[in-house]
Amino acid sequence: MSYSTNRRRLLSAAGILLPNLLGGAQSALAAGAKKRVVVIGAGISGIAAAKTLVASGHDVVVLEARTRIGGRIATSSFWADTPVDLGASWIHGQQGNPITTIAKSIRAPMATTVSDSQLIYGENGKVLDAAAASRLETLRTAIEKTISSAQNNLRADVSLRAAIETGMRWSQRPVADQVAMRYLINSDYEQEYGGGSTAISAMWFDSDSEFPGDDLLFLTGYKAVSDSLAKGLTIQLGEIVRRIKVTGGVVYVNTQSKTFAADKVLVTLPLGVLKSGAIEFLPVLPTAKINAISRLGMGVLNKCILRFGRTFWAERYDWLGYMPSIPGRWAEWISLSRQVGKPILVGFNAADFGREIEQWTDNQIVSSAMETLRRIYGPGIPSPVGHQITRWASDPFAYGAYSYLPVGATPKLRADLASNVGQTIFFAGEATHRQYPATVHGAYLSGIRAAGEIQSSP
């Protein structure tokens, strides 16, 4: 499948590509001249970069391992009447966000979701009473203060969990506080950053920034954004890159069956894929780059999307929280019934539990989800009529949901990941964005940044 209107096949019948040919490649070495660029990955960062480069007159081919574009923007059409997002769902912070501009220009249907539109249930399945809800808020504020005091006073980095437990004298707290604190650590931090609280850096985890304004949920799928940006690009699907070799000022990119040659390559592979070692770089990457790849963390967030014959939950709330006895299990739910008008609940599991259940069968995951829902809403609630389940940590083209800073990592590692290797290999992707990592807008902006670097490189 191609998104090209002016597709220029760079591939010879024999499966070897030497685009127009190396004489042309050499002439493109002057700064500002037309360059042949291979972009690896048709996620939002690769698409944004390719679009920018094509607009400036460069020859660009995008190689994508999957049989679809979008990467971690992954709208499923499994339910014909209701597209659902298996990856990104929201524009986080709509004001000044470049994705808002794109989404509005294509008139993508969106709705706001409000994070404090939430009903929280205790372990016994009952809505927290006023005293417990107020205690939860007190603890939330205390945790926030504890974290900022740790960030000001710590001499060496520790895990987020250690900073909170030490600062709040965890072991001396009543069990009810401990359960509530574990819930908050999962809900406010693990779900957002994807790493386990014993892994997340207390010092640096929140060194990113946010755009102001409400979050916007795509009602008919985030893919409208990636599809619209990709129009007119030459994208080759099903091309799994295995090796990137630079020799004599030319870069050769090998997929499972073909070789592409170019002046420049832009690598937008997810951090999880870079960590896996599935792609060989020749010569090997510089130490700072290898260090960044190994020390940045790749977090996990999985969705269990359950469709029912009818709603049985409080539809006027967007978010449902549950304080489980085992922390992090089915603690976070969103109801899509208000926005999309269908009886759909999405359960989120992040970090350790999110990773653990990837080994379970779909039936085991749905049964486990239903145990929690039955505890809250009673044994009489109906079974789902359908489900869709993600396994991002096992996905060979992502190996995780998004990046985070583990203990000992600093934001500078993101700059190291972003920096080019010589004048030939360039890097983009959410993990390379220091200010807006782990988001669609951060990935998009990283693609624009990398395209600029490629254009101005000799």
Ligand SMILES: Cc1cc2nc3c(=O)[nH]c(=O)nc-3n(C[C@H](O)[C@H](O)[C@H](O)COP(=O)(O)OP(=O)(O)OC[C@H]3O[C@@H](n4cnc5c(N)ncnc54)[C@H](O)[C@@H]3O)c2cc1C
């Ligand atoms: C469950 C989940 C929920 C999220 N929710 C939100 C949200 O609500 N809002 C938000 O802003 N962000 C969210 N994110 C994060 C957001 O989706 C990502 O930050 C962003 O989409 C990453 O874009 P990217 O271009 O950096 O990477 P990707 O989209 O992963 O693109 C990289 C591409 O490289 C391809 N690839 C991998 N290996 C190879 C190979 N060997 N050869 C060729 N191609 C390869 C991949 O298939 C992929 O298409 C979420 C992510 C997940 C997983």
